[in-house]
Amino acid sequence: MLPAIEVHDLKKRFRKRRSLRTANASAEWALAGVSFTVAPGETYGLLGPNGSGKSTLIRILSTLLIADGGEVRLLGHRLPDEQARVRRLIGRVSVDAAFYKKLSARENLLYTALLYGLAPGTAEQRAMAVLERLGMEERTFSAPLEEMSRGMQQKISIARALMLDPPVLLLDEPTTGLDPKSRRDVQTFLEDLRQRQGTTILLTTHDMAEAERLCARMGFLAHGRLVAEGTADGLRRRALADTLDDAFIKLAGEMVSSGDKQKG
Amino acid sequence: MERTLRQTWAFMFRGYHLTRRYISWVIVFNFYALTGSAAVALIGVAANDHQLTLTLVSGALLWNFLSVLYNEIAMSVAYERWEGTLEYTFMAPVSRLVHLAGLSLFALCNSVVNTAIVLLGLMAFTDLTVSGANVAGVVVVIGASTLAFVGLGVMAAALPVLSPERGAEGTHIFQGSLLLVSGVYYPVEVLPAWIRPISMLSPATYTLSACRKLIGVGDPATTPQRLAGAPLSAVRSELLVLVAMGVVLVPLGLWIFGRVERWAKHTGRLKRTG
16 A cells, blocks of 8 residues: 655755854754655654754645655655645644634634635534534634633644645644643544544654554654654563653664764 | 635635734724825925925825735735744645735735725825826726736745845835835936936836826826826836836746745745744
């Protein structure tokens, strides 16, 4: 079966601003040859510390960044050549719920629906169904986003991605900063979504418990490299660790140290 | 087709609701535009010079229309950066042409309403009459210049993509330069010789020149009671230049925007914080 997401030897570097005193601009690798695949209907987790390259990878898959090397395909469509097609197939939820804060949830969602060429009525029904399943009341639909808590905004953000009914969902730390109840609501919903609709999900997170609960497989990302990949049990066995946290520190930590040595 | 119409409407929908939510600021900006225009027009009234008043009023109205149109398009990317929604707009499956057409349509509606408010206000401060003016001709000229200004706006909109820190400032510098060289309140002939050739590159120069002829500014037959507006044929050359500028500037603006967008995707400049 064709993978839903194929990433092969993906490379991305960002140049640091040229100093007036130095002749050469320095470049830092955000992704230094990452490869993995995600099967249709699978939830795959990318775990890594801040600056490990998780968001850069999500941005490349979202058509917001162009890679410097390697190959990326979503449902067989190559990026960036087929970015117009890919945009119709993905939904993204980022760590910062990006909305017009003065507009109501309804206005924000209808704007997105129109932008994607959906009939407003259909989109509104879908969004309401998602919000109901996330435990939100209907009256919040017409309140300005700026009056909502971060947890509520993030739920609206998830509703925005899901009302588009995308076959591939890119979730960049969707539960960071949420209270425990909201986090559990979102996690339960994502489990339910995968079971009911077979949506392919790529999830980045710091939360090991969340990764273990939601992801069939996961990869540890450190310094732009995928240092380990497998099931939660497989990664624990490989690291001879009792917990996924310990496995991460052992596997990713080793890589971070050796990377530092190489730099030095 | 239905999809494209919905996508175009998305930008009108967003613009309308944002205007509604920021209505107090919209009122402030309109009030400021009205008082600024009235202050300029009253210079002509104070001089008891009807031709000067007409020159100033036509300059204030046309500059108001063109600058609102330009500003709305040019600042669209900067607004999205401030709201934090830029990445979501850029990853939506909407072509840049439809995106910018939707923005331009809302900008056009906004500038028509804004200019109508200023016009009504100016009528309270001066003895304005449109009797004898070639109003239909003015509409044709403004229509032609709209395309050119949309092209300039799209080009300027690329600046905040290029530089998250300085792009928005750049759009205003460009707008200020147009105001200076286009003969909004004075004939371009009074500009220093070294700057005069630049006025020929501004579409506003031709818009103002043509509209003033169509209103009857500078025609000795014009009186405070009745304007001696010229026929459309009298501004054929300005009209041709404006159409040519529109034909060149709109595709050029889209091309530049596309190149800058691609560059921003290579360097990571689309990111919210820059």
